[in-house]
Structures are given as structure tokens and as C-alpha cells.
Amino acid sequence: MSVVLEKKLLEEIQAVRATIERIEALLEERLIGVEEALPDEIETIKEYMSDKEKERIELVSLERAFEESEKHNEI
Numbered sequence: 567m568s569v570v571l572e573k574k575l576l577e578e579i580q581a582v583r584a585t586i587e588r589i590e591a592l593l594e595e596r597l598i599g600v601e602e603a604l605p606d607e608i609e610t611i612k613e614y615m616s617d618k619e620k621e622r623i624e625l626v627s628l629e630r631a632f633e634e635s636e637k638h639n640e641i
Contacts, residue, residue, distance in 0.1 A: 572632070579628060586625070589614075
């Protein structure tokens with residue numbers, strides 16, 4: 567994998583991670599009652615928690631992402 571592609575991938579992953587951290591902070595605020603959640607937010611939170619329990623979503627290390635990407639490119 568080229569250095570430029572790795573750098574671009576790292577930037578994208580960092581942006582996604584930052585977005586997820588903001589979403590999790592919002593979830594925590596809503597779940598502990600700092601602010602009352604709106605009906606659509608409640609539904610989204612339930613879906614997120616369900617997906618997380620069923621392991622449909624997962625954060626992986628950057629190294630693992632590179633390894634999986636390289637394996638996929640070899641095919």
C-alpha cells in the first residue's frame with residue numbers, strides 16, 4: 567500500500583473515530599438524562615445499542631484495518 571494511500575486512510579479513520587466519539591458523548595448525555603431525548607433519538611439509540619450488542623458494529627485498530635485491507639487487495 568502506498569504511503570499516500572495509507573495517510574489518506576489514516577485521516578479518514580481519524581475523522582470517523584472523532585465522529586463516533588461525538589455520537590457516543592451525545593448518547594451518554596441522553597442516556598443519563600442531561601437532556602431529554604427526542605423520540606427519533608431514542609429509536610436511534612436503541613438501534614445503536616442493539617447493533618453493538620449483536621456485534622454488528624465494531625471499532626478496530628488501525629493495524630488491523632491495514633491488514634484486512636491488504637488481504638482484500640491480494641484477492
